[in-house]
Amino acid sequence: GNSVTQMEGPVTLSEEAFLTINCTYTATGYPSLFWYVQYPGEGLQLLLKATKADDKGSNKGFEATYRKETTSFHLEKGSVQVSDSAVYFCALSGASGAGSYQLTFGKGTKLSVIP
Amino acid sequence: SQTIHQWPATLVQPVGSPLSLECTVEGTSNPNLYWYRQAAGRGLQLLFYSVGIGQISSEVPQNLSASRPQDRQFILSSKKLLLSDSGFYLCAWSMTGTETQYFGPGTRLLVL
Numbered sequence: 001g002n003s004v005t006q007m008e009g010p011v012t013l014s015e016e017a018f019l020t021i022n023c024t025y026t027a028t029g030y031p032s033l034f035w036y037v038q039y040p041g042e043g044l045q046l047l048l049k050a051t052k053a054d055d056k057g058s059n060k061g062f063e064a065t066y067r068k069e070t071t072s073f074h075l076e077k078g079s080v081q082v083s084d085s086a087v088y089f090c091a092l093s094g095a096s097g098a099g100s101y102q103l104t105f106g107k108g109t110k111l112s113v114i115p
Numbered sequence: 116s117q118t119i120h121q122w123p124a125t126l127v128q129p130v131g132s133p134l135s136l137e138c139t140v141e142g143t144s145n146p147n148l149y150w151y152r153q154a155a156g157r158g159l160q161l162l163f164y165s166v167g168i169g170q171i172s173s174e175v176p177q178n179l180s181a182s183r184p185q186d187r188q189f190i191l192s193s194k195k196l197l198l199s200d201s202g203f204y205l206c207a208w209s210m211t212g213t214e215t216q217y218f219g220p221g222t223r224l225l226v227l
Contacts, residue, residue, distance in 0.1 A: 032215075042220060042221070043121075043218040043219050044159075046215060051214075089158070100209070101209065102174075105159045106158060108158055
């Protein structure tokens with residue numbers, strides 16, 4: 001079955017530091033890959049996605065590249081801000097029939113950015 | 116634009132009491148709808164999904180149930196809550212045939 005593995009957190013960085021959150025996956029076929037972000041007390045927001053190998057998703061300074069050869073989708077940002085403090089979830093999609101897709105999530109990585 | 120609502124935002128219920136959480140989507144028709152649970156320190160677990168009115172698929176056997184009485188309304192219910200039902204419940208929607216899901220603000224449930 002499908003699975004997603006994220007690096008264990010929490011991750012604590014100083015403002016303007018470089019961020020990498022590792023994500024690897026196991027899936028049949030060619031899933032789309034996603035990063036979602038959850039701010040404290042809120043639901044999940046789509047951060048970025050990539051639908052095929054070598055695609056790069058980007059948003060708000062975050063980037064992730066779909067690497068089929070290493071089955072990875074690592075999240076990066078060159079300079080984090082305090083406002084980036086949140087929990088980040090990596091996910092992949094799989095067809096579940098009748099025009100619907102299921103998302104399989106990693107366990108999430110909590111990021112804290114200190115001034 | 117599309118919006119998704121969930122209520123209540125927070126709920127404290129005694130063990131053995133019933134539960135009803137509601138989710139509604141605006142600005143789209145015939146969405147796929149999903150219920151997830153997020154337990155403390157754990158990832159998201161898909162509970163139910165629906166591709167149309169009255170069509171519910173269950174992913175995890177448990178004392179919860181879901182219903183879709185209208186096209187853009189999705190309800191999560193229980194007849195008798197357990198302590199283990201505590202968690203953060205998230206509703207999500209997607210357009211039919213597409214993969215991206217959009218999440219609501221969530222309901223925090225505490226069962227005492």
